[in-house]
Amino acid sequence: MTVSELTASAQDYLKMIWSSTEWAEAPITVGAMAERMAVKPSTVSDGIRRLAKQGLVTHAPYGSIELTPAGRAHAVEMVRRHRLLETFLVQILGYGWDEVHDEAEILEHAVSDTMIQRIDEKLGHPTRDPHGDPIPSGNGLPHPPQGDPLTSVEPERTVTITRISDADPDMLRYFTQLGLGPDTRLQVLAHRPYADVTTIRVGDRDVDLGPSAAEAIWVVAN
Amino acid sequence: MTVSELTASAQDYLKMIWSSTEWAEAPITVGAMAERMAVKPSTVSDGIRRLAKQGLVTHAPYGSIELTPAGRAHAVEMVRRHRLLETFLVQILGYGWDEVHDEAEILEHAVSDTMIQRIDEKLGHPTRDPHGDPIPSGNGLPHPPQGDPLTSVEPERTVTITRISDADPDMLRYFTQLGLGPDTRLQVLAHRPYADVTTIRVGDRDVDLGPSAAEAIWVVAN
DNA sequence: CATGAATGTTAGACTGGCCTAACATAAGTG
DNA sequence: CACTTATGTTAGGCCAGTCTAACATTCATG
Structure with missing residues (x-):
């Protein structure tokens, strides 16, 4: 299964779970996810259950939320898309670094793998986005946050x-x-x-x- | 209301109804729409009913399907998005003219008005897409098909x-x-x-x- | 360590978008 | 012009995703 086959909300959940581990230590909670996605906790609870059914996260009721290897791969791909798109919007379309987040948040669900690849080439395989965040490589190699x-x-x-x-x-x-x-x-x-x-x-x-x-x-x- | 607030399928219906009048004469039928969108006629019937409720088309049961002025404005905006995106993909990302249709079909539902404007500027306000189709102008001016x-x-x-x-x-x-x-x-x-x-x-x-x-x-x- | 507060889950309802099956209307032809 | 066939609509069901309200569990603190 490729990441494009997931629903937009599934992509969002996975990306958020993964992102919460990139710079912080504590695992993410249902409440925190709900707040960041501007939905109610019950919605997140539901969504997590669906992801678990698809084998993308592990989660026992009231337990912690963890990505499976498959879920992690999709999450990293979404982060890659997001950061490449941000870089693209700044470098090619002249956006300011303060304008790109929301636009990328939508586009990341719509672009094809082909388009991401062409953007990556056009930009010369960038390694950091306009905010300095590292851009995961296409082959899913481990991804070194620092600082x-x-x-x-x-x-x-x-x-x-x-x-x-x-x-x-x-x-x-x-x-x-x-x-x-x-x-x-x-x-x-x-x-x-x-x-x-x-x-x-x-x-x-x-x-x-x-x-x-x-x-x-x-x-x-x- | 801006076109971005419509659902993707509503945008598709409007664009298709409008497009059917661009090069052909006969008004579009439910069956033809269903076939082109690869859904069942009952789905289209349903969708048209929703559009009529929103005042974007007029349609009496078993009658013809016509865009209202509001519906037409949205439709033209979608066509503009589609053709600008196709042009962009060819000129900026090096796509072939045979590759851009499907990609644009998805992206047109995801890009913001801002992005369309920047693409238009980046391309120097193009008037035709890679297939020769005229690109409607941003102010919704009438749009001259020819040939x-x-x-x-x-x-x-x-x-x-x-x-x-x-x-x-x-x-x-x-x-x-x-x-x-x-x-x-x-x-x-x-x-x-x-x-x-x-x-x-x-x-x-x-x-x-x-x-x-x-x-x-x-x-x-x- | 018991209890109240915080957090998480489930139940039930709603919408959009799709389906199939049954039904209604329109069109065309003998 | 009646009847068959093509076309369109409605009814009812399903799924994802959202909500509110009720319920369950966990945690922290007195």
């Missing part, structure tokens, strides 16, 4: 941004104003715990970031 | 191809072999009625075309 949230970096360290979550377009526009993007270097000045603020220096400017912003930025030491 | 089927041209006439139906990819590949495409000039040598064959001269080659091929090619005198 840690900005919130976990010790003060005084200078780091390079590896990825920025694409979930919030407004936040991305704010980051653009600040000159923050993948591969931007910055210095962490301080974490102020009770203010929940992380202060960074980027270029010659000092900026305070709240928790949602600081958690959206992942960095590596350099 | 007549090759089968209706008098022998000895020299004509120019304006469009070739994109319905059959195999046929398109055959036409490519023959060097036939939009803007190709050819001479009609004869119609042989009981053989149902039209003989044409293209370049320095004489070719016999059966009825399905000859009806797929539309031409103007030059």
Whole structure:
């Protein structure tokens, strides 16, 4: 079975389950999935049951949700589609990095394997999308995320941004104003715990970031 | 209401009803629609009823099917999407003209108005798709089909191809072999009625075309 | 460790889109 | 012009996906 034969919602569930393990540790819950997909928990519960019946996830009632190897392969393919499409929209159609997420979210269910392949070729087999996220390779090879949230970096360290979550377009526009993007270097000045603020220096400017912003930025030491 | 808010099948029905009037005269029947969409007539009957309820078509039981102005606007927008996408796939992603129909048929339901606009700009506001079909303009201006089927041209006439139906990819590949495409000039040598064959001269080659091929090619005198 | 709060599941209803089978109407022909 | 055949519609069923409301389980805290 190829990923194109799944329903759009099945593709969404699988992608979300997989994505939840890419940057976080804790397994995803029904409630969290429902919130992210803007549906009720009962809907997710139902959907998971259907996926389990197809052998794409394992799930006992009230138990944890895990991808089977088949489910994981489909999930990775969807992530590949999403990130290639985002890259394509930016590089070929001139979209801003803040505009591509929602468009890709729809297109990923509609494009053929052929089209994904041609996009990949046209772009020269890119390895990262406009937000810095790694693009899984076509042959399903393991896929190396790297970096840690900005919130976990010790003060005084200078780091390079590896990825920025694409979930919030407004936040991305704010980051653009600040000159923050993948591969931007910055210095962490301080974490102020009770203010929940992380202060960074980027270029010659000092900026305070709240928790949602600081958690959206992942960095590596350099 | 924008066309994106309709269901995919509603978009398909409207596009098909409109398309049936573009090159033919007779109004489309439920049976013909069912066959072209590969569903049962009862399904089409149902679908038409839903469209009528939304005010997009007028239809009394056993009566003819007509688009309302709103329905027509949506239909034309879908045709525009389809043809822009086909052009895009050929020009930007290197598809062959025989490969684009099915892909566009899916994508047309998924792309946003924004994406269509950017594609249109990227392509320089093209007026014809890879098969020669006119691309309706974004403001819904009337849309001038032109030409007549090759089968209706008098022998000895020299004509120019304006469009070739994109319905059959195999046929398109055959036409490519023959060097036939939009803007190709050819001479009609004869119609042989009981053989149902039209003989044409293209370049320095004489070719016999059966009825399905000859009806797929539309031409103007030059 | 018991109980209440949080979380997850099931039941039942609805929609769109499809089907088959039965029925209704229209069209064409002897 | 009546009757057969072709065409179209309705009825009833199914599936996926959603909802609300009721119920079940787990967890955390007093």
